[in-house]
Amino acid sequence: MIIDKVKKINGEEEKRTKNEVASDRMIGKWVKCDNCKEILYKEELHNNLSVCPNCGKHFRLSARRRISQIADKGTFKEIGENILTKDPLNFEGYLKKVELLKEKTKIEEAVKCGICEIEGEKAVLGVMDGNFLMGSMGSAVGERITLAIETAIEKKLPLIMFCVSGGARMQEGIVSLMQMAKTSSAIAKLNEAGILYISVFTDPTTGGVTASFASLGDIILAEPKALIGFAGPRVIEQTIKQKLPEGFQKSEFLLEHGFIDKIVERKDMKQVLAKLIRLHK
Amino acid sequence: MDGVPVTVIGEQKGKNVKENMERNFGMPEPEGYRKALRLMKQAEKFRRPIITFIDTPGAYPGVGAEERGQGEAIAKNMMEMARLKVPIICIVIGEGSSGGALAIGVGDRVIMMENAVYSILSPEGFASILYKDSSKAKEAAENMKMTAKDLKKFGIIDEIIKEPEDGAQNNFEEIIATIRKYLIKNIKDLKKLSEEELLEKRYMKFRKM
Numbered sequence: 001m002i003i004d005k006v007k008k009i010n011g012e013e014e015k016r017t018k019n020e021v022a023s024d025r026m027i028g029k030w031v032k033c034d035n036c037k038e039i040l041y042k043e044e045l046h047n048n049l050s051v052c053p054n055c056g057k058h059f060r061l062s063a064r065r066r067i068s069q070i071a072d073k074g075t076f077k078e079i080g081e082n083i084l085t086k087d088p089l090n091f092e093g094y095l096k097k098v099e100l101l102k103e104k105t106k107i108e109e110a111v112k113c114g115i116c117e118i119e120g121e122k123a124v125l126g127v128m129d130g131n132f133l134m135g136s137m138g139s140a141v142g143e144r145i146t147l148a149i150e151t152a153i154e155k156k157l158p159l160i161m162f163c164v165s166g167g168a169r170m171q172e173g174i175v176s177l178m179q180m181a182k183t184s185s186a187i188a189k190l191n192e193a194g195i196l197y198i199s200v201f202t203d204p205t206t207g208g209v210t211a212s213f214a215s216l217g218d219i220i221l222a223e224p225k226a227l228i229g230f231a232g233p234r235v236i237e238q239t240i241k242q243k244l245p246e247g248f249q250k251s252e253f254l255l256e257h258g259f260i261d262k263i264v265e266r267k268d269m270k271q272v273l274a275k276l277i278r279l280h281k
Numbered sequence: 282m283d284g285v286p287v288t289v290i291g292e293q294k295g296k297n298v299k300e301n302m303e304r305n306f307g308m309p310e311p312e313g314y315r316k317a318l319r320l321m322k323q324a325e326k327f328r329r330p331i332i333t334f335i336d337t338p339g340a341y342p343g344v345g346a347e348e349r350g351q352g353e354a355i356a357k358n359m360m361e362m363a364r365l366k367v368p369i370i371c372i373v374i375g376e377g378s379s380g381g382a383l384a385i386g387v388g389d390r391v392i393m394m395e396n397a398v399y400s401i402l403s404p405e406g407f408a409s410i411l412y413k414d415s416s417k418a419k420e421a422a423e424n425m426k427m428t429a430k431d432l433k434k435f436g437i438i439d440e441i442i443k444e445p446e447d448g449a450q451n452n453f454e455e456i457i458a459t460i461r462k463y464l465i466k467n468i469k470d471l472k473k474l475s476e477e478e479l480l481e482k483r484y485m486k487f488r489k490m
Contacts, residue, residue, distance in 0.1 A: 088435065089426055139490075146488065168379075168401055170411055173425050174437055177401045178490035180380060181387050184356055185363035185487050192364070210352035211340075211380040216360055230352035230380070231342030239342050249347055259350050 063112040063129035071116035078114040080144040113148035119274035124152040134166030142179025149186040158196040163214040167207015180212040196280040222251035288324035291334035308341035311354035330368040333385040340381035355384040362387035368471035393429040395444040400427035
């Protein structure tokens, strides 16, 4: 959780002590870990791959930051960046919201795909971004991912998908739902071509993304303590009218139930991916 | 059917409360999807065309369903259905809602009864997510464009099966004859395609969406 700038006290600035003014300036450079409550210096947290140095909590990452952690420097070449949001339902306010988000997040849609090198190994890399409408999958996201899968088939390159998503994008209705069928069909083709697909669940991945390409990796990895599920915890609680047990739908829970193969800490992720790619060469 | 063995898979809600309970109101658990896949694979082995009847408010959102991989079960079905080497025809007969419908809904032909709906989730769910108020379900249902006519226009479905006035339940014989005729004709057409053509057409059908 980011501590926002405290509100400016108009005209009272001069009455405050030097220390108070200095400490205000520091606010905005600090974040509080919502797991251990430790106050962390933002830059230090970023230098630690956005993992809390105190408790190991993996903070959510933007696609840009994730790519810089995984791809070798300067190797990421984006594909499908011209595929943009569509509004099939003419849903009120949708495109306006998307425009605002684009400005705020500096990305065009909830996934970035491209070809890159990982420790020198060439791969197709797709990274979702939870800052963009919860990483939800509408037609642009589905199309970009399908294009990434088809590129992997065509160029015979391994495919790696980092998933984070609230599920299908409601504002695009049935068209969003069909992206599940489209991406899953493309993965079926990838399998026939014998191409390696590693999928990585990150916090949180639910709904239509869990129920499509995210669950279809040859090898399925997850970051520690990520929320992973089909139905979101709130929906289940409403259905069963009970509180859910601690740790339910977390990475460790899925590992125990045989749905993922390994939980990998962020500091090891790049190395593990490179190793798996080499193993399948 | 018409001398051709077929595999039939259906979601069933039940017609009264007792049947509803027995059928979990048409909300499959992961086992249901895995059973469907097992039998679709069996159909492929014996070269039988597959017909699926879709009628569900969605996959069941429960603790056990999550423990046993509801998401994985749905994903796997779609992936496998995309490559099954036999014709698949899917019919939305009542309510086709969310991944729970799509998990048996990847086919060479997807058709809908005239009064059926097919959507990303129930209008109540949609309203509570986007309008933060589930009582706005009616408004949601209109904006979601979930009728057979809308879906035909979007190119999501291939055909609308006309229903008698006031719904299919009023003239079962007639409606069954109509569906049967459609199935026989389309299975025949699909059987003319080579396996390669069949799969490529199926792929492109969803690829365009």
